[in-house]
Amino acid sequence: MPRAIDLHVHLPTVSFLEGAIGPYRAAAERFFRTSVPVREMDEVARAYEELDIIGVLLAWDAETATGRPPVTNDEVAELVRRYPGRFIGFASVDPWKGRRALAEVERAITELGLKGVKFHPSLQAFYPHDPRFYPLYAKISALGVPALFHTGTSGLGAGLPGGGGVKLEYARPIYLDAVAADFPELIIIGAHTGWPWHEELLAIIGHKPNVYMDLSGWSPRYIASSVLEAARKRLSDKMLFGSDYPFITPERWLADFDALDGFSPEVRRKILYENAARILKLTGCS
Secondary structure, three states, rough: OOOOOEEOOOOOOHHHHHHHHHHHHHHHHHHHHHOOOOOOHHHHHHHHHHHHHEEEEEEEEEHHHHHOOOOOOHHOOOOOOOOHOOEEEEEEEHHHHHHHHHHHHHHHOOOOOOEEEEEEEHHHOOOOOOHHHHHHHEEEEEEEEEEEOOOOOOOOOOOOHHHOOOOOOHHHOOOHHHHHHHOOOOOOEEEEOOOHHHHHHHHHHOOOOEEEEEOOOOOOHHHHHHHHHHHHHHOOOHHOOOEOOOOHHHHHHHHHHHHOOOOOOOHHHHHHHHHHHOOOOOOOOO
C-alpha cells in the first residue's frame, strides 16, 4: 500500500508552464516564493516513486477564457500509461465548449481511462452553480468519477494589474453547495482549502456527504487553524492530501505535515491515503 496519494499534481512541462499558464507563471512563482523550471516527467516519476506516492496528474483547459492552449487529456493519459502504478489522471474540459465538453469528458473517462475531472472556475471564468453547466455535472456523475474544483484565492495572476483578469469570486466554495445538493451522487472536491472562504468549505463538507476538501496549495504550517482542527477531529474523513506540485513539492508538504502536533496515526493515514483511495475506488483500500 502506498504511503500517500497526492491529489493535486500539475505537469511541470512546457505544455503547462509555457502554454496553458504562460503569462501567469511568473506571478505564481512570486506568489509561492519559488522558481518553477520545466522538468522531464521521468524525473517527476522517480521522485514520486522514491517517496512511495501516487500522483494525480491534472489536465487543463481554460482556452475560452484565457486564449491559452490546453494541457490535453491525451497528454495526461499517455503519462499515466508510461508510468503504470505511479500516476492517476484527471481530465479537464472547458465548460464553455458546451456539447464538445460533454463529448470530451465521456471520451476522457471511457476511452482514455482518466479517473476524475478538474475545473478551475477563476481561470475558466464560470460560476459552478450556473445551471448552464448542469448537463456536464450530470455526465460526470453518471460516469462515476469525482469532480475537483479550484476554490479560494489563486497564485495565477497575483500581483499583475487587475490580477491578470482573474476573478477570484468565481471560486468561492459556497457555489459548490448547490451543485452538491442537486447532484448528491457526484463526488465533489474543493481544492486548496478554499481560503479565504475556508469556513464556507468547512460548512459544506460537514453538511454534504459528497463534498471533500483538498489541502493543497499551502504548506500545512500555513493552513488556517480552523481547517487543521477540523482535520484532526470531526472532519478527518473528508480531508485529502494534495501538494499543488510543482509550486509546492510533496517532500515539503509531507515534512511540514509530519511536524504538526495533534494528528493521530489513524487520522494521518486517512488524510494521506485512505480518503482518496476510497473516492477514487482503488482496489485494496480500507
